Amino acid sequence: MTAEGRKREIMNFMEGPHSVEIEKEADGILRFRALTGDGRRNVVVEAVRDAASFACDLLKTTKAVVTACKENGWTSLDLDELQSAVGALERALSMHQFFDDRPK
Numbered sequence: 236m237t238a239e240g241r242k243r244e245i246m247n248f249m250e251g252p253h254s255v256e257i258e259k260e261a262d263g264i265l266r267f268r269a270l271t272g273d274g275r276r277n278v279v280v281e282a283v284r285d286a287a288s289f290a291c292d293l294l295k296t297t298k299a300v301v302t303a304c305k306e307n308g309w310t311s312l313d314l315d316e317l318q319s320a321v322g323a324l325e326r327a328l329s330m331h332q333f334f335d336d337r338p339k
Contacts, residue, residue: 245275265289294324 242259254275256268263286269279301318304310 245270247275259286263287290324290328294321294328297321297324 243256245254245256247254252271252273252275254270256270258266258268260266260283265284265286267282267284269281271277271279297317298321301314301321304314
């Protein structure tokens, strides 16, 4: 799931009590858990998604956010980092041929 090969990541939402846990399961499936509460132990909602579809949708949505920011003349270091992340995600997806229509 990550460059370091971890199969589980937790991403915290700012400094608040919320986070999202993403766990890679077999056959390219991702399990998402929205966590809250003391120690972020309470699962609020859980969902499962195909990793390739999620990555493609994430890329599409991120590009739309970057485009909207540019169209409105908004700039920031965060936007620069997001735009850089778009390029990195595109490279990673092309390496895994998620956009390749040829039979595998």
